[in-house]
Amino acid sequence: MMRSLWKKRAYRFWLEAAPYFRYAMMGGLTTTFVVILLAGGYGYARLLHQFPANFPYLAVIFALLTLVSYPASVRTYLKRADLVHLLPFESQIASYLKPAVASAYLRHACMAGLAAVIALPVYRAGRLSEGETITWLHLAVTAAVLIVIKCFSVYASFREGQLRDVEVRRIYRCMRFIFIAVYVGLLLTVHPAISVWIGSLLLLIYLLLLRLPDKHSFHWEYFVQSEERAVERIYAFLSWFVDVPESSRGVQRRRLLNAADRWIKPVPENAYFYLYWKFFQRSELSRIVFRLTIAGVLFVAALSSPAWKLFVFIFFAILIAAQLTSVYSYHLHLVWGQVYPLPEHARSRSAAMMSWIIYCVLTAFLLLPLLVMTSGLTKLAALVAGILVIAGAYRYFHRKAIRTFSAQQA
Amino acid sequence: MPPILQLNDVSGGYSLRRPVLHDLSFQVEPGEIVGLLGLNGAGKSTTMKHILGIMKPHKGEIFVNQTTLAQSPETYRASYAYVPETPVLYDEMTVEEHLQLTRMAYGISEADYNARKKELLADFNMEEKADRFPHQLSKGMKQKVMIMCAFMARPPLYIIDEPFLGLDPLGIRSLLDRMARVREAGSSILMSSHILSMLEGYCDRYIVLHHGRKIACGTLQELRMQVKLPNASLDELFYLLIKGDASS
Numbered sequence: 143m144m145r146s147l148w149k150k151r152a153y154r155f156w157l158e159a160a161p162y163f164r165y166a167m168m169g170g171l172t173t174t175f176v177v178i179l180l181a182g183g184y185g186y187a188r189l190l191h192q193f194p195a196n197f198p199y200l201a202v203i204f205a206l207l208t209l210v211s212y213p214a215s216v217r218t219y220l221k222r223a224d225l226v227h228l229l230p231f232e233s234q235i236a237s238y239l240k241p242a243v244a245s246a247y248l249r250h251a252c253m254a255g256l257a258a259v260i261a262l263p264v265y266r267a268g269r270l271s272e273g274e275t276i277t278w279l280h281l282a283v284t285a286a287v288l289i290v291i292k293c294f295s296v297y298a299s300f301r302e303g304q305l306r307d308v309e310v311r312r313i314y315r316c317m318r319f320i321f322i323a324v325y326v327g328l329l330l331t332v333h334p335a336i337s338v339w340i341g342s343l344l345l346l347i348y349l350l351l352l353r354l355p356d357k358h359s360f361h362w363e364y365f366v367q368s369e370e371r372a373v374e375r376i377y378a379f380l381s382w383f384v385d386v387p388e389s390s391r392g393v394q395r396r397r398l399l400n401a402a403d404r405w406i407k408p409v410p411e412n413a414y415f416y417l418y419w420k421f422f423q424r425s426e427l428s429r430i431v432f433r434l435t436i437a438g439v440l441f442v443a444a445l446s447s448p449a450w451k452l453f454v455f456i457f458f459a460i461l462i463a464a465q466l467t468s469v470y471s472y473h474l475h476l477v478w479g480q481v482y483p484l485p486e487h488a489r490s491r492s493a494a495m496m497s498w499i500i501y502c503v504l505t506a507f508l509l510l511p512l513l514v515m516t517s518g519l520t521k522l523a524a525l526v527a528g529i530l531v532i533a534g535a536y537r538y539f540h541r542k543a544i545r546t547f548s549a550q551q552a
Numbered sequence: 553m554p555p556i557l558q559l560n561d562v563s564g565g566y567s568l569r570r571p572v573l574h575d576l577s578f579q580v581e582p583g584e585i586v587g588l589l590g591l592n593g594a595g596k597s598t599t600m601k602h603i604l605g606i607m608k609p610h611k612g613e614i615f616v617n618q619t620t621l622a623q624s625p626e627t628y629r630a631s632y633a634y635v636p637e638t639p640v641l642y643d644e645m646t647v648e649e650h651l652q653l654t655r656m657a658y659g660i661s662e663a664d665y666n667a668r669k670k671e672l673l674a675d676f677n678m679e680e681k682a683d684r685f686p687h688q689l690s691k692g693m694k695q696k697v698m699i700m701c702a703f704m705a706r707p708p709l710y711i712i713d714e715p716f717l718g719l720d721p722l723g724i725r726s727l728l729d730r731m732a733r734v735r736e737a738g739s740s741i742l743m744s745s746h747i748l749s750m751l752e753g754y755c756d757r758y759i760v761l762h763h764g765r766k767i768a769c770g771t772l773q774e775l776r777m778q779v780k781l782p783n784a785s786l787d788e789l790f791y792l793l794i795k796g797d798a799s800s
Binding site: 393395408409410412413416417420421423424425472473477478480481482483484485486 | 604626627628630634636649652656658660665685
């Protein structure tokens, strides 16, 4: 019964999410995917055929493979209500989780395989450009080891979830990241036989260390929260393209961003601004846009062609703008908005201004490598593109906010 | 002095065909605590939602501080603070940030905000929780946040729906003390609760609702006169009033 319950829940979840994916595909997901595929494919093919002499391929591949190898979520499809209804069946939870873990291994192994298929030809081209030889067997072993690392990460991450102490869990996660990074680094720089021996020893040490701390027999609350975060991530992604149902969102403190609070004057006109700033600061959204900005900065910096730099800048600027507007869908039905004495129409104006100010800061970061690494006409073009993007975003944020909130009021 | 809250023949509800409230009229005077009593589904929360402006009456008028919502939404809303039956907090904001939001909405000065915040956190034993998010609070603590936000605003009218649910004894005592203090300062409170023994010692008047209609209204003494039981407790009076109305 427990085993089939997971399958039923997985089926029901995807059945519920499927229409949103369908709408997202009609609402720009397909176009984005095709653009990324064409632009990425073209750039990738050019990279392999005309490998740039100074391309920092080792650093890029190391970063890519480490970042792909570390995350290892297991979809349990557990719900809050399970703390009441499934708790009495804890002794049978292993049979419920069996298909969950098996599906996680398969999903993550495929992801690692795909990353290897993309990264290893570049690695080979880089090694050949330096006059070194590399056999296909070497690449095959590297790919296989990457899949093993990813499966290790799934197992370790699941075990970390059972740890009783949240601080200890953080330490172990950090340790796992370091061990994986070291293993990937060894794979790319040392002879495969040596790297496999040392790396496997590292993973073994980690697994032995993982036996030491106190654990729950099953940490219900942790896995329920993890599942909620997983659902939230999927809907946060879909919200780029379509309106998705509001769900409970994970909250992160992000103390560093609290410093910005002092810039918000505590007057009624700014109450909505403050509210949306907090939604942004504490939600998954801030993490997503910060990551997009960092990825954009790295891509712009890594590319050599000024035209490509400019294209990638605009591409990421549009992505960030689209993502930022998803903050409007947070708490669409604000009870306090109807109860507190707040100025009418302040909501859409404040939400739009908050998004735009953050956008200006992020765009400035995105623009930095363009301005620093180019000269003459390209620099001027970058500056003009930056101003146009920011001006266009101002209009876009305001129109989108008015549309969202007036649709909600209607 | 004019009443702080006045309802004139208010009918309302979720559907025009099936109104929940029927020709409801009552008023709350300045410096008065009024208990709104009724069984589950009697229309207490619906009455409050109409006063708050979350629901629009089918007919009749509601004045808060002599203003209707249509005349001046901001003045109307600045005249009351609300404590809902179920705590409504933003997951993304800490306890202190909820107080800060209330401060912004009601335009409270920094000096007043700091003084009130310190006092409220101490009174409700929440100093150590100021930096916590709602998911890190118990139900009673969340209710305390709602109460603190309402008392942070210091408006002339408080609308409090079932405030005692989940509160610890210290929280209940702090709330009752504070209610007495705001009454002394001239503010009014309209409050609903099923814990009638708790209301008995604090309310100046009572309004009894049944099936969306006002079936009785007055001081404890006046209600006793109505059922002809000079020594009856509020619990007994309520039971007799509801039973009497049900049988009539």
